[in-house]
Amino acid sequence: MSYPEYPEKVDSAPNLKVQGVSVVYSNGHQALRDASFSLEGGTICALVGVNGSGKSTLFKSIMGFLKPTSGVITINGLPVKEILKQRLVAYVPQSEEVDWQFPVSVWDVVMMGRYGAMNFLRIARAVDRKIVEESLKRVSMWEYRDRQIGELSGGQKKRVFLARALAQEGKVILLDEPFTGVDVSTEHAIIGLLQELKKAGCIILVSTHNLGSVPEFCDQVVLMNRTVLAYGPTADVFTEQNLTLAFGGLLREFQFEQSTIQAHDGRKVRVFSDDERPLVFGKDGHLEYRDRSDHEELLKQRSKEHNE
Amino acid sequence: MSESLQYLLNPLQYEYMLRAIWVSALVGGVCGFLSSFVTLKGWSLMGDALSHAVVPGVVIAYLLGLPFALGAFVAAILATGAMAFIRAQSRIREDATIGIVFTSFFALGLVLITAFPAGLDLKVILYGNILGIAAGDVMQVVVIAVVVLCLLGLKWRDLMLYCFDANQARALGIKPMVLHMILLGSLAAVSVAALQAVGAILVLAMLVTPGATAYLLTDRFGKMIWISSGLGIVTSMLGSYASYFLNGATGGCIVSLQALVFLGVFVLAPKHGLLASRRARLKEEIVVKEGVS
Numbered sequence: 001m002s003y004p005e006y007p008e009k010v011d012s013a014p015n016l017k018v019q020g021v022s023v024v025y026s027n028g029h030q031a032l033r034d035a036s037f038s039l040e041g042g043t044i045c046a047l048v049g050v051n052g053s054g055k056s057t058l059f060k061s062i063m064g065f066l067k068p069t070s071g072v073i074t075i076n077g078l079p080v081k082e083i084l085k086q087r088l089v090a091y092v093p094q095s096e097e098v099d100w101q102f103p104v105s106v107w108d109v110v111m112m113g114r115y116g117a118m119n120f121l122r123i124a125r126a127v128d129r130k131i132v133e134e135s136l137k138r139v140s141m142w143e144y145r146d147r148q149i150g151e152l153s154g155g156q157k158k159r160v161f162l163a164r165a166l167a168q169e170g171k172v173i174l175l176d177e178p179f180t181g182v183d184v185s186t187e188h189a190i191i192g193l194l195q196e197l198k199k200a201g202c203i204i205l206v207s208t209h210n211l212g213s214v215p216e217f218c219d220q221v222v223l224m225n226r227t228v229l230a231y232g233p234t235a236d237v238f239t240e241q242n243l244t245l246a247f248g249g250l251l252r253e254f255q256f257e258q259s260t261i262q263a264h265d266g267r268k269v270r271v272f273s274d275d276e277r278p279l280v281f282g283k284d285g286h287l288e289y290r291d292r293s294d295h296e297e298l299l300k301q302r303s304k305e306h307n308e
Numbered sequence: 309m310s311e312s313l314q315y316l317l318n319p320l321q322y323e324y325m326l327r328a329i330w331v332s333a334l335v336g337g338v339c340g341f342l343s344s345f346v347t348l349k350g351w352s353l354m355g356d357a358l359s360h361a362v363v364p365g366v367v368i369a370y371l372l373g374l375p376f377a378l379g380a381f382v383a384a385i386l387a388t389g390a391m392a393f394i395r396a397q398s399r400i401r402e403d404a405t406i407g408i409v410f411t412s413f414f415a416l417g418l419v420l421i422t423a424f425p426a427g428l429d430l431k432v433i434l435y436g437n438i439l440g441i442a443a444g445d446v447m448q449v450v451v452i453a454v455v456v457l458c459l460l461g462l463k464w465r466d467l468m469l470y471c472f473d474a475n476q477a478r479a480l481g482i483k484p485m486v487l488h489m490i491l492l493g494s495l496a497a498v499s500v501a502a503l504q505a506v507g508a509i510l511v512l513a514m515l516v517t518p519g520a521t522a523y524l525l526t527d528r529f530g531k532m533i534w535i536s537s538g539l540g541i542v543t544s545m546l547g548s549y550a551s552y553f554l555n556g557a558t559g560g561c562i563v564s565l566q567a568l569v570f571l572g573v574f575v576l577a578p579k580h581g582l583l584a585s586r587r588a589r590l591k592e593e594i595v596v597k598e599g600v601s
Contacts, residue, residue, distance in 0.1 A: 026396075063479055084481045091479050102348060102472050103527045112469050116480030122465035148527035168480070 013041025013201045014076055014088065014171040016062075018228075021071035023057050030226070031057040034071070037222050037231040039203050041171070044194055046214045046234070047207040049224035049246055055207045058224070059174050062205075063089055075172060087116045090170030092161045094177050100150040106160050107145040110135055113167030135166040139193065155186030162190065172203045179210055191217045211251075211279045214238065215289055240285045254278070319552035328438045328551075331446055332544040332562065335498075335505040336514065338453045340540020341460055342498050343519030344533045345491060349471045352516050353403060357410035358492075359499040359511035361387035363417030363433055366503065370428050371420075377448050377500050384496030387413050414508070436507035436559045438548060445504055452501045456494045467491060468529050505544070506559030513563040514540065521570045524577040539569060 016039045023032040032054040039045055047055050060066040062073055064080040075083050083089055090113070113135070114128040124132075136142045139159040144152065149160060158178060165173050175194075179187050194204050194217065205222075208214065214221060214234065221237040223229045223246045230237045230245075243251065254271070261269055271278045280288040286302070289295050319325040346355050362380035369379025387409055394405045421430050431437075441449075460467065469477050470487040477484050495515070502511040522535035547562030554561060575582045 063475065065475065065478060084478065087480055089479055091475060093473070093475065097475075099348075099472065103523065103529045103532050104468075104472060105528065108529070109472075112473070112476055113480075115465065115469060115477075115482065121462060164476070170479075 012076065014203055015040050016172055016203050016205075017072075017074045018058070018062075019072050019074075021058070021061060021068045021073060023054075023061060023066055024069045032061070032068075033227045035224070035228045036071075037228050039205070039220065041201040041203055042198055043220050044198050044204045044206065044218050045220040045222060046218040047205055047222050047224060048211065048214060050248075052226075053224045053246070054226050055224055056176070059091075059176060059205075059207060062172070062174065063091060087168060088170055089172045089174060090165035090168040092158070092165050092173070092175040092178060095154065095157060095181055097176075098149075098157075098161075100157070102149070104149060105145065106136070106141060106147050106149060106152070107132065109149060109160055110163045110167050113164040116168070131169070132163075132167050135163040138166060139163045140189070153183075154181035155183050155189075158182055158186065158190065162193065166197075171201070172205065173197065175204070175206045177208060178206060179208065179213065187213075211243075215279075215287055216291075235287055238279075238287055240281055319549060324439055325549075325552055327441065327446065328548045328558065329545050331441060331449055332438050332505045332548040332558065333541045334453045335449060335501050336518075336540035336542075336544025336562065337537050338456050338498050338540070339502050339511075339514035340518035340537040341457065341533060342494055343515050343517070343540070344522060344529070344536045345460075345467055345471055345519070346495070346515050347519035347523055348529075349491070351491075351495070352512070353406050354492075355495060355499070355515040356512040357391070357406045358384050358387065358495050359503065359515070360410045360417075360508055361413035362496065362499050362503065363414055363508055364420055366433065366500070367417055367420040367424075367428055371424060375448055376445065376504075377452055377497065380500040380503070381493075381496055383413060384492075384499070388492055388496075432507075433503070434507050434509055435557065436503065436505050436510070438505045438558045439551070441504055449501045449504055452497045456497055459490060459494060463487070463490060464533060506562055510559045510563045513566060514544075517563070517566040517570050518543070521566070521573050524573050524580045527579070539566070543569060 018038065019036050021032060021035045022030070024030045035054070035058065047058065049055050057066065061068050062080070062083075064084050073080055073083075075088050078086070078088075110132045111124060111128065114124065114131060115122050118124065118128060133142065136145055139162050141156060141159050141163060144156060144160075149157065152160065158181075162175075162178075173194075178190060182190070194206075197204055198219075206218065215238060218234050220232060221234050222231040223237055223242055225246050230242050256269065271280065282288045282302075289298075292299055346352060362383050365379035365381070365383025365386075366376050367379075368383075369376050372379075391402075391405050391409045394400060394409065395402055400408075417433070418430070421428055421433065429437075466477070466482060467487055467490065469480075469482070470484055470491070474484040477487065498515070499511055502514045506514060518536040518539040519532070521539055522532045525535055526532050543565045544562050547565045548558045550565070551558040551561040573581065578584055
């Protein structure tokens with residue numbers, strides 16, 4: 001019924017609350033200690049931290065694979081068990097976790113997003129087929145529907161699993177390292193799609209190592225190191241101080257004042273990077289964005305402050 | 309001409325031959341169906357383990373006058389429980405755990421058989437005896453086959469999802485643990501049925517070869533199930549039929565036939581066969597060379 005207006009389907013904006021969550025594995029390793037944050041619908045939020053900082057533990061807890069030793073996770077006040085029953089959380093796995101030789105087509109995989117909504121024999125109804133078709137078209141993978149999933153490029157593979165998350169119609173979408181092994185045009189396509197979903201009221205939680213891309217498309221950041229160090233709007237959380245706290249000496253940095261760059265270089269400094277986007281801070285340690293056209297207000301404000 | 313036809317039809321005159329053919333076809337079909345899941349889940353070693361671990365259960369059930377299937381099922385549950393326990397409580401890796409547990413169970417079975425010589429024949433357990441299968445055992449095989457076929461037939465999409473992406477199953481509110489138990493339970497039950505047909509040593513072949521063969525022939529799971537089940541049925545029928553002329557070893561005949569089919573498919577499969585992938589690689593090289601020149 002509600003299929004054609006999928007974006008409007010998210011009737012009540014979800015809210016995700018993580019309150020005092022601790023996870024201790026059976027071998028005694030404490031992966032997460034007293035982690036708390038909350039997110040309201042209509043946001044793209046980055047989950048940033050080093051390997052072992054508890055990002056995937058947090059994901060697993062939200063998806064109910066792990067039971068926190070203490071603390072609670074709720075969506076719209078519902079506990080995890082109920083979240084799973086109502087299929088509120090959709091998950092886009094890392095490419096390494098998927099068996100690409102498995103004998104399933106692109107269509108089959110996206111249809112798996114609908115299983116929870118079908119009867120117990122999982123026989124697709126017309127509405128399921130329609131949603132799968134729509135989802136595939138939204139990620140521009142409709143022409144590839146009959147391909148075996150191993151025959152796709154890295155970006156196409158990612159889009160298939162994104163389509164599955166769309167087909168599931170979850171309100172909270174978790175993406176684990178969505179941009180590894182993906183070309184720039186696919187990255188843009190994925191970000192465009194995430195922004196559409198955000199407008200539709202979803203909470204999109206993206207775990208990523210790629211710091212440079214975070215200010216470009218994430219409204220909020222949860223900074224982690226075995227707990228939540230800070231969370232909130234990107235510009236507030238992504239400060240030099242916080243990142244040092246989260247990453248310690250683990251970040252590569254390039255300090256302009258310590259480098260050979262001189263005044264006469266002026267603004268002709270260029271920064272190159274092969275894979276990871278560089279993250280650039282300005283004179284006062286504030287965040288620099290790649291594209292100034294999106295941040296006119298900020299520029300005016302900063303130059304005003306500077307002239308005072 | 310008619311004499312050779314007569315010769316070929318000879319085995320079909322005997323009731324025990326007809327029964328062996330249809331019972332092994334049934335067993336082959338169920339094993340073939342299950343083998344698609346076993347192959348893709350990477351459970352070959354698990355299949356081997358369970359098919360051996362059921363032996364002491366069968367022996368004890370025989371001694372107590374209970375149905376084979378019951379004893380086998382209890383033994384299978386104990387064995388998987390023991391594996392899970394050792395795995396969780398020690399640093400030993402999974403393959404070693406499986407190796408230790410199934411050989412222990414099998415050894416116990418051997419001791420029991422030899423300690424109570426009045427009971428079962430060791431040869432029957434090891435090599436099966438489909439030609440001399442008793443009416444009560446036929447009943448058990450039929451019940452197991454029908455139950456497992458219904459279960460897998462109704463739940464194959466869920467089980468496919470579980471094999472492919474257990475996390476997604478959970479995110480959809482489908483319990484992976486239940487699917488795991490269905491698959492494991494089917495494996496244990498089918499092991500008992502197959503034990504009758506081909507014996508403990510060759511059960512694994514029935515649980516792996518048809519699925520592996522089908523996997524080389526298709527990129528769709530639905531088709532793979534049909535192919536593996538079909539292969540199981542046809543090879544089991546032909547194998548037990550051929551065993552009449554080759555004087556015995558039904559299990560050997562069935563499994564040899566399956567191995568032959570696998571070999572043929574391994575070389576000739578249209579897309580994933582040896583020759584096809586050679587051809588594809590050659591083509592690619594030519595394209596690359598043309599691109600360069």
